[in-house]
Amino acid sequence: MVRVIGFFVGLGFVGVLLISFFVNVSDYISNPTEPSAEHEFHKHAKSLALASDGPLGKFDERQLQRGFQVYAEVCAACHGLGLVAFRDLAALGYNEAEIKKIAADWKIQVPSVNPDTGEAATRKAVPADTFPQPFANEIAARAANNNAFPPDLSLITKAREGGAAYTYSLLTGYQRPPAKLIKEFPASKPGPGLHYNPYFATLNLAMPPPLTTNGQVSYADGTPATVDQMAKDVAAFLVWTAEPNLARRHAAGLAVVIFLLFATVFGYLAYRELWSSAKRQVRITGALEPKNQAKSRSAKDKASIKG
Amino acid sequence: MSFSWAKAYEPKTGFTRWIDERLPLPRLVYGAIGGGYPVPRNLNYFWNFGVLAGIFLMIQIITGIVLAMHYFASAEGAFNSVEHIMRNVNAGWLMRYTHMNGASFFFIVTYIHIFRGLYYGSYKAPRELVWMLGLVIYLLMMATAFMGYVLPWGQMSYWGAQVITGFFSAFPVIGDPVRIWLLGGYVPDQATMTRFFSLHYLLPFVIAAVVILHIWALHIPGSSNPTGVDVKDEQDTLPFHPFYTAKDGWFAGAFLILFALVTYFAPNFLGHPDNYIPANGLSTPAHIVPEWYFLPFYAILKSFTVDFILDAKLWGVLAMFASILLLFFLPWIDKSPVRSGSYRPMFKRFFWLLVVDVIVLGWAGGATPTPTVVAVSQIATAYYFLHFLVILPLVSSFERTLPLPSSISESVLHGEAEESAPLGTTPAGPAGGSRAATVN
Numbered sequence: 001m002v003r004v005i006g007f008f009v010g011l012g013f014v015g016v017l018l019i020s021f022f023v024n025v026s027d028y029i030s031n032p033t034e035p036s037a038e039h040e041f042h043k044h045a046k047s048l049a050l051a052s053d054g055p056l057g058k059f060d061e062r063q064l065q066r067g068f069q070v071y072a073e074v075c076a077a078c079h080g081l082g083l084v085a086f087r088d089l090a091a092l093g094y095n096e097a098e099i100k101k102i103a104a105d106w107k108i109q110v111p112s113v114n115p116d117t118g119e120a121a122t123r124k125a126v127p128a129d130t131f132p133q134p135f136a137n138e139i140a141a142r143a144a145n146n147n148a149f150p151p152d153l154s155l156i157t158k159a160r161e162g163g164a165a166y167t168y169s170l171l172t173g174y175q176r177p178p179a180k181l182i183k184e185f186p187a188s189k190p191g192p193g194l195h196y197n198p199y200f201a202t203l204n205l206a207m208p209p210p211l212t213t214n215g216q217v218s219y220a221d222g223t224p225a226t227v228d229q230m231a232k233d234v235a236a237f238l239v240w241t242a243e244p245n246l247a248r249r250h251a252a253g254l255a256v257v258i259f260l261l262f263a264t265v266f267g268y269l270a271y272r273e274l275w276s277s278a279k280r281q282v283r284i285t286g287a288l289e290p291k292n293q294a295k296s297r298s299a300k301d302k303a304s305i306k307g
Numbered sequence: 308m309s310f311s312w313a314k315a316y317e318p319k320t321g322f323t324r325w326i327d328e329r330l331p332l333p334r335l336v337y338g339a340i341g342g343g344y345p346v347p348r349n350l351n352y353f354w355n356f357g358v359l360a361g362i363f364l365m366i367q368i369i370t371g372i373v374l375a376m377h378y379f380a381s382a383e384g385a386f387n388s389v390e391h392i393m394r395n396v397n398a399g400w401l402m403r404y405t406h407m408n409g410a411s412f413f414f415i416v417t418y419i420h421i422f423r424g425l426y427y428g429s430y431k432a433p434r435e436l437v438w439m440l441g442l443v444i445y446l447l448m449m450a451t452a453f454m455g456y457v458l459p460w461g462q463m464s465y466w467g468a469q470v471i472t473g474f475f476s477a478f479p480v481i482g483d484p485v486r487i488w489l490l491g492g493y494v495p496d497q498a499t500m501t502r503f504f505s506l507h508y509l510l511p512f513v514i515a516a517v518v519i520l521h522i523w524a525l526h527i528p529g530s531s532n533p534t535g536v537d538v539k540d541e542q543d544t545l546p547f548h549p550f551y552t553a554k555d556g557w558f559a560g561a562f563l564i565l566f567a568l569v570t571y572f573a574p575n576f577l578g579h580p581d582n583y584i585p586a587n588g589l590s591t592p593a594h595i596v597p598e599w600y601f602l603p604f605y606a607i608l609k610s611f612t613v614d615f616i617l618d619a620k621l622w623g624v625l626a627m628f629a630s631i632l633l634l635f636f637l638p639w640i641d642k643s644p645v646r647s648g649s650y651r652p653m654f655k656r657f658f659w660l661l662v663v664d665v666i667v668l669g670w671a672g673g674a675t676p677t678p679t680v681v682a683v684s685q686i687a688t689a690y691y692f693l694h695f696l697v698i699l700p701l702v703s704s705f706e707r708t709l710p711l712p713s714s715i716s717e718s719v720l721h722g723e724a725e726e727s728a729p730l731g732t733t734p735a736g737p738a739g740g741s742r743a744a745t746v747n
Contacts, residue, residue: 002639003700009633010696013626014689020613021685028678055572083390151584155390158575159583201593242583245393245400252401253571260564267557274553 037188041181043198045162045169050236056254058247059240061093066219067237068092070230073217074210075153076107078145081131083154084241091244099127108132146193148206157235158242164235166199171231173199174209310345310529312541313338339522345544346551347532349719353427354530356420358555359562361518363413368511370406378458380504382497385460386585404574410452411577412566414600417445425637426658428535428646433528435638440521442634444514449601451510454503456598457495461582466595468495468503474608474627477620494588534718535646536711543715594675602672603665604630606684607691609676626688633695640695643703650709653702657694664690 051060068089071081086103094102109122110132125132134150135141141149157163177196181203182189190196194204211227219225239246316334318324327333337343377396379388392399421441424430430438453471457464472489476482491498529538538544545551569576577599581592597605604627611622633640648655664687671684712718 002636003642006633006636006640006696007700009629010692013622013629013692014697016611016613016615016622017685017689017692019615020611020619021682021689023613024678024681024685028682033678083387083394088394155583159580161580163580249400249404249571249574253567256567256571257564260560260567264557264560264564267553267560271553271557274549 037181037185038201038203040184041178041188041198041203042201043169043173045165045199046172048165048168048232048235050164050232050239052236052239052246056250058250059091060236062221063233063236064092064240065094066221066223066229067233067235067240069219070211070217070234071153071237072102072106074230075234076131076134078134078141078150078207080133080135080150080152081154081241082133082152083130084244085128085130086125087127088244091240096127103127103129106132108134111136146206148193150207153238153241155242157238164239167238168231168235169199170197170205171211171234172228173197310538310541310544312544313345314343314546316341316343339526340552341548342546344526344529344547345538345541346530346547347538347543347715348545348550349532349534349715350530350551350554351533352558353419353423354532355555355558355562356416356423359416359559360413360420362559362563363409363416364511364514364518366409367406367413368515370402370409371508371511373402374406375508378504380458380500382460382500382586385458385500389459404570408566408570408574408577410455411598411600412569413448414452416562417448418600421445422662425661426648426655427531427533428641428643428648429531430638431641431646432638434525434531436524437521438638439635440517440524442631444517444521446631447510447514447517451507451514452598452600454507454510457503458500458507459582460500460586462584462586462590462592463579463582463595465495465586465588466592467597468499470595471597474624477618477624479621495586531646532715533647533649534712534715535650536713536715536718539714596673599669599673602670603668604672606668606672607688609672610681610684610688612681612685626692630691633692637695637699641699641703643706643708645708645711650711651702651706652709653706654699657698657702660690661694664694 051058051063071079086099086106089099089102090096103125106125110125110129112121112123113119114121133152135144138149157167160166162169174195174197177188177190181196188203190204194206195208196203197205211230214224214226216227217225217230223229243249316327316331316337318327318333323333374392377388377392377399379385389403392403394400396402424438424441453467457468468490472486472495475486475489478485487493490496491502529544532538579596579598596602607630608623608627611619611626613619615622617625643651643654645651648658667687668684668691671680671687674680
């Protein structure tokens, strides 16, 4: 009974699928999908090699400091870093006094209340504060940015397909829209306040090119600040903001894998020993072991016992 | 207990005797996973995945309890509390990544365990209830995993909750009220979060309880084995401890290496980047996809594209539920008296086709739904239903099966099972050389 009901249920689903399949195929033949501008012009992220890559990657502190400088001088004007605290900068090699100074000198102050009047006020940041948001709220952010909302950058390299390589590609990918694009897809021509960038999913984004000239930032360590270098450094910095425990995780992972390897090898040897000792016992005592059968036959022959 | 030769528990010290007389818990454990449980000696490595699933359940419960100490189930605070765990809680990143990837690995081992059952006919008499309780565990796992994925309150959490609770609105009349009742509102929000958190904490313990029933039901007939031949006497079995604890032990170590490699070196490989964007009800992600372990079902849902008597969406939802529910009837759908796929040449081919089919469905579920992808998933979905509801009943009626070994120990002696275990300490009895049963 179950089989009969099942048979008809199965045929029912398959029948509806067949109809769906033919409707789908005939739709596709009668209106083939038109090529889209995104499909033709969108590019995958360029490759980017960072010290934090790979299973044993660690952060390059000097690069992170440079990247932080780019964030502080360029990105921070519009993008928050709400999940990172000033105290976390210790991981970049800054000492306590330097961190205090960075926090106190930060251009944006922390919202607070006036201790005398209770009115809304701001105060200087301290190391325990997270990076203050550049805008009071989303409406203020959109009003100041041509109705676009600059996302918080704390997790950006984990929140985008391609991670740091995508960030680097986007920062260095601004260009004039190709003539072919404007000819074939007039609708994809960047509108007012939009900028063409083939690494962005919809090809046009509201963020104006942030890194425009070499030497836009003067690096404290004297590294020449080319646009490419600045983009790399800030991408490396944003890997750290998204995954501050990366180096510790890699080190712990190595230790865990080595421990498990030893445990597994010893466990395997114990298993082999256990099962082969049972096998040895069979060799000695097992009546069906061919050697034992041969032995018992020859013993029987010698003693001239039949059977 | 299953076999007459199963060793009875003998307390070794005065203390354990004292305990055993008052609360025979050591006796229970000894009979369940100790020397008192005789197991067929010819199990291969696919039989290790049940124990592994138990290990992953424990990993999930332990890491989950720790995470719940720091997690904050609120629509405003959940996302940041997860990041607080990742950044500020001691070893919080380890707990969170272990829990996140532990869920994926729990599903990996469970899928291998289920497909092992499908291939070796572990669902057949007398183990129907073992199989059905296993499916109940699987359904509970799916509910738990879905609700757990909502808790970090990222974009995929939010939109996944929208889409999956939206299944219920496909049903006429009762659909929308049921959906609103489940969510506690019209869209996922605070009420959804707190109830999902409460249930996400509860269900793993329900799973643990059903696991106990699953093992209890298994111990009545005893474990199945790669030949599918019943255990006949003592030479067919070995005590679970130390033989299978040793085998499970080293294999668990090997599998945990794989787990550690993903957790420590590619923790976000199985996740989706959009879930690192805080939930936003006003911005729909370009492609809403569930976690990888739901993708085959998602493909089944999406492959019904035509309104035929019922809405296309309702067809999809019905088919998706049916694709799991039909597994409950498998013991009665597949009538072949031969359990093991190794002795069923025709069944074996269709089985591997099903494995490929489910992988194709998983791919189609995750891919951008272009007409080609939809067409592929329609064919794959059709095969899924054909396999279980049409092919399997027919194959089990018409197939000519291969001769079975007359006993487990015979198959071991003749090297028929690849992972053959040695004979135990007892001398092997006469295992009739060429007595081979042919079953049609």
